[in-house]
Amino acid sequence: MRRKLTLKDIARELGVSISTVSKSLKNSEEIGRDTKEKVQAFAKLYNYKPNNIAVSLKNKHTKNIGVIIPDIVHYFFTTVFRGIEKYANSLGYNVIICVSDESFDKEVINTELLANGSIDGFIMALSGETQLKNDYRHLTEVTEQGIPLVLFDRVTDEIKCDKVLLNDTEIAFEAVSKMIKAGRKKIALLTTENFFNVSINRELGYRKALEEHGLAVNENLILRLPFNEQIDGIYPFVSNNEIDAVLAVNEIFAIHAMGILQSKGMKVPEDISFIGFTNGLLSKYASPPLTSVAQHGDRMGELAAKMLIERIEMNFVEGKEEDFRTEIIKGTLIERESTVN
Amino acid sequence: MRRKLTLKDIARELGVSISTVSKSLKNSEEIGRDTKEKVQAFAKLYNYKPNNIAVSLKNKHTKNIGVIIPDIVHYFFTTVFRGIEKYANSLGYNVIICVSDESFDKEVINTELLANGSIDGFIMALSGETQLKNDYRHLTEVTEQGIPLVLFDRVTDEIKCDKVLLNDTEIAFEAVSKMIKAGRKKIALLTTENFFNVSINRELGYRKALEEHGLAVNENLILRLPFNEQIDGIYPFVSNNEIDAVLAVNEIFAIHAMGILQSKGMKVPEDISFIGFTNGLLSKYASPPLTSVAQHGDRMGELAAKMLIERIEMNFVEGKEEDFRTEIIKGTLIERESTVN
DNA sequence: TTGATTTACGAAAACGGTTTCGTGTTAATA
DNA sequence: TATTAACACGAAACCGTTTTCGTAAATCAA
CATH class of the missing domain: 3.40.50.2300 (Response regulator)
Structure with a gap:
């Protein structure tokens, strides 16, 4: 069982400092040609990959987005999810998914769990119980912490955030x-x-x-x-x-x-x-x-992910807020034999 | 936008050290009654929650499990996933899901992405292309690093790991x-x-x-x-x-x-x-x-998650290896009207 | 030759926790 | 009263990165 290679290992092996290794791997101008090449070659040879967790801790973002939906064995949600996943993945984001099972409590637990640093933003469709109780404190909590949130399909006016809906x-x-x-x-x-x-x-x-x-x-x-x-x-x-x-x-x-x-x-x-x-x-x-x-779940998902990621990456440059959008996806009537023309 | 409270904040506010705060919140015997109560009250009042990422980095486990499946808009996979999610969640694990879209390359990229510290173990069903190419180096890579892996439904003999299958x-x-x-x-x-x-x-x-x-x-x-x-x-x-x-x-x-x-x-x-x-x-x-x-996707998923988590938590106490199990789930013939009795 | 720059790198702080170990006080014991 | 043990807490290392800043050596200009 090979332990994972760290910067420290490479530094020790090559007789340079950790910072030199780090900078070399980022191709920093600060480091000399020879040193950079040496480090890069070594890293490639031993298949070095940075530890995501450490990077996340340092950089304050995880490249994860959290999705909470009421049900997973459900055609529509599943297509939305596919849209989210595809778009997010193409931008290097991973998707952590939790299902609320239409339960308010599970929705709350899951959002709190994920909100503690695991993700950079949320995409959610509200659980039935949540819409019934009309209690959205867990969501205001999220937005107050500055965590981007986009709601789709099952939404509420109580929460100010980006939304995507069907007409x-x-x-x-x-x-x-x-x-x-x-x-x-x-x-x-x-x-x-x-x-x-x-x-x-x-x-x-x-x-x-x-x-x-x-x-x-x-x-x-x-x-x-x-x-x-x-x-x-x-x-x-x-x-x-x-x-x-x-x-x-x-x-x-x-x-x-x-x-x-x-x-x-x-x-x-x-x-x-x-x-x-x-x-x-x-x-x-x-x-x-x-x-x-x-x-058009795929489209909804893609759009939701797009809006979310834009907002996530906007935050980095300290963008302005309060200009939340709600986008409408147009449904299409697919005519088949259960109706006459 | 309230910034998240850290141990350091609490320590400063209460005039104690970070270690005292940490230990108090874990109810350590080391700390005196009064101090503990003070800290705990303060933490509760301001709703302190530890940063998952920092805990993960320190403890070397993430409480995340990675699931890679070929397709998400797919009844069977979706039920398996539900089983995984339900079981994992009940034990405090979150699920990161990636879909390979039946593509070898995506499967490889996703497993490498997740293998770099994001997860404690994998549950996978092989993509079509992967089974076609019969190339499992990304998986041996994973197992060699000591990351627990369980394969379900779409499996291969080439990889030594836990498996769960239908008869x-x-x-x-x-x-x-x-x-x-x-x-x-x-x-x-x-x-x-x-x-x-x-x-x-x-x-x-x-x-x-x-x-x-x-x-x-x-x-x-x-x-x-x-x-x-x-x-x-x-x-x-x-x-x-x-x-x-x-x-x-x-x-x-x-x-x-x-x-x-x-x-x-x-x-x-x-x-x-x-x-x-x-x-x-x-x-x-x-x-x-x-x-x-x-x-019985739900059952398969639950079993897979159970096997995975057992192995994850076994690793902590440096358990023995090589005794991989492959469990068989018995399918059930549900008789309806498309057949005669 | 001297002083000013540039180059190439390392030390160290930081992210937010956990945990080991050391230590000053107080209480118990001889 | 002197010694020891228990108690309560803090300092600091550590997890694996990133990044700022400092500096020795090399290069340049005067």
């Missing part, structure tokens, strides 16, 4: 309008209890579409599933209501509802249309394939 | 046997080019099942899709071969093939049966729902 309202409006124009009149909304900003906004778009097309909003056609994935609520809902279209805030709700109604003999899209959020594998491989809104 | 051969055998017993005779295998240990083993189980039940292996019924997801190859294959059952090494292949054949008028499971690996959302929500082998 939830607009795209929900677009989706519902599409179905209305195709002649649908009894359009159901499958959503979650609305302490989520995304649920609220999508519902807003849904209502607006109905209203602008002269359709009354029937509150009975809005199903708000409780937080803990009580997908079972869908069965009685779709069984007991006469509907000819469904907008669901995720693909699971949509596919599940579609399956139920198909088994009851309804034809998709002849008798009923479906549109879901999250353009994942489920949508692609359903039968019929599901029309759905692509949230 | 691929046995469970494939079981799956195929089930279909044979239900009267299927023309069973196709949808797999990948076999530089993957998993593909090899699953094929082994497939062949063994046929042979043990007195069925000849028809090489034409084995489709090896090239590495870069050339799922398009499935269409001509299932169109041009007469088959009554399919075993696929992942759910996407299975669902895709099922969709094609259904659109050609075949009834599932009356005319043809399907079994896939990866018991994900796709399997659950397909119509009909897909019988599939659950790989």
